[in-house]
Amino acid sequence: MSVLKNVAIVGAGTIGSSWGVFFASKGCKVNAYESLPEIREKILDRVDGGLRFLAENGLMAENEVESSFKRVRIVNSVSEALEDVEYVQESTTEDYDVKKSIFREMDAVANSDVILASSSSGLLMSEIQKATQRPERCIIAHPFNPPHIVRLVEIVRGEKTSQETVEATRRFMGGLGKTPVILNKEVPGHIANRLAAALWREAIDLVENDVASVEDVDKALCAGPGIRWALMGSHLTYHLGGGEGGLEGFIDTIAKKGFTPIWEDMKTWTSISGSAKSKLAEGIKREIEGKSLAELAQWRDDKLVKLLKVIYE
Ligand SMILES: NC(=O)c1ccc[n+]([C@@H]2O[C@H](COP(=O)([O-])OP(=O)(O)OC[C@H]3O[C@@H](n4cnc5c(N)ncnc54)[C@H](O)[C@@H]3O)[C@@H](O)[C@H]2O)c1
Structure with a gap:
């Protein structure tokens, strides 16, 4: 599963919407969920702007902008977002209560083989995954802003993350053209x-x-x-x-x-x-x-x- 095709972004502020641009530009179908209505209504404009920027700068073909844009679907709930997806990139507010609550919710509705990845810059997956029943598929995939342009993604396991999840996340990100690096243990601020x-x-x-x-x-x-x-x-x-x-x-x-x-x-x-x-x-x-x-x-x-x-x- 080097290139998964169906992804969800959960939380679509600065980082989530940029992930949306990235995944769509790489041929993925993207379900986008954001809890704040005023942010939700800006997602498609942000995606459109990001895709056009990539095309104008030769980072994607001009004639793929429209089809990429059409692959992004705004949804109204976590369960709708996670329907039929293989990978979730969570980018909600940087706070343990928020992350644990959204991971609990995602874990409850996601199929057992779906990877649940967090963009968190500083929180520990060992703590977040405590809120889930299947901690082995939970991982940090930390981007650098803006993820649709900057290639680095830091992959950090929690105590209960499986090696299979680490490898699958690395292959997925590498397959999409990111530069993944793996941390063998959690430290504040990653690398x-x-x-x-x-x-x-x-x-x-x-x-x-x-x-x-x-x-x-x-x-x-x-x-x-x-x-x-x-x-x-x-x-x-x-x-x-x-x-x-x-x-x-x-x-x-x-x-x-x-x-x-x-x-x-x-x-x-x-x-x-x-x-x-x-x-x-x-x-x-x-x-x-x-x-x-x-x-x-x-x-x-x-x-x-x-x-x-x-x-x-
Ligand atoms: N800003 C950066 O430079 C940067 C870089 C790398 C990683 N990150 C990480 O990315 C994550 C998001 O950061 P950001 O800068 O995009 O923050 P942001 O405030 O711009 O976006 C967070 C979004 O999550 C939404 N949200 C909160 N709770 C939600 C829920 N339960 N369901 C759905 N949506 C919800 C908020 O409404 C908001 O739109 C954080 O974990 C942060 O550490 C940020």
């Missing part, structure tokens, strides 16, 4: 958000300590390591940096002399101070030069699709 959190703490600290402005810290990240990170992660980057000695050589020489003093100098605080927050707020105003959030998001997405083509084609 990518932990890396992002570690880096952001340091970026904040540099501003807080007046080492550099918000704008220059962002610039240093994007113009230097960021551009390389789109191609190679830290481990492979330093394997190359180690010359003939590779990563081990790098650890024995450059890391010891160059990185240890940096790590020794770094802070380990766990919440952002009021003064750092004020400096960041001031700095970001200068960085964006009056551009609106919509303008910035459009600029980002236009560039992102071009980058994706360079990286994956």
Whole structure:
């Protein structure tokens, strides 16, 4: 079952509706359920906009937009959403009570072989699956925003998730063109958000300590390591940096002399101070030069699709 064709999205806010675009663009039939009427009535517009964006940027064929759009059906209940589907992507509000309640409801109506996947960024599946009778088919499939453009999906098992569910989710996501990574155990923030959190703490600290402005810290990240990170992660980057000695050589020489003093100098605080927050707020105003959030998001997405083509084609 590498490519399942019938999926449900449950919760269709920022992430759920983007998953809807993604699944529809890849040929899946999508049942979309959202509890808030005012969000529910926006789903089809969001899907239409997302599909057109993909087509305009060469990420799907123009002549498939209409047929993909028609594969999305808005439904009025969880049980209707889960009728005849093989995979469910849950993207409701990030809260244990909400997740447990929706997983309990989904578990009660889904056929026994349906995978129930959550987009949760930070909650543990071991906790959520306690609400179900069949915890073995419950899993986290955490996307990066927006899932119809960014390829990463982090697959995280709970204590009771079966290996079969992990494998089937990985095959499904890989078969649709995502880049799945598997976590062998649960940790808050999975992989990518932990890396992002570690880096952001340091970026904040540099501003807080007046080492550099918000704008220059962002610039240093994007113009230097960021551009390389789109191609190679830290481990492979330093394997190359180690010359003939590779990563081990790098650890024995450059890391010891160059990185240890940096790590020794770094802070380990766990919440952002009021003064750092004020400096960041001031700095970001200068960085964006009056551009609106919509303008910035459009600029980002236009560039992102071009980058994706360079990286994956
Ligand atoms: N926003 C991000 O950048 C991001 C990235 C990756 C993963 N996530 C995860 O995705 C999930 C959704 O996040 P979001 O940013 O899309 O939030 P959101 O608030 O935009 O959307 C959540 C939607 O779920 C709906 N909802 C709540 N309870 C429901 C229920 N019982 N049945 C059906 N619909 C229900 C809400 O009405 C809302 O429209 C969260 O678990 C979050 O951690 C978010």
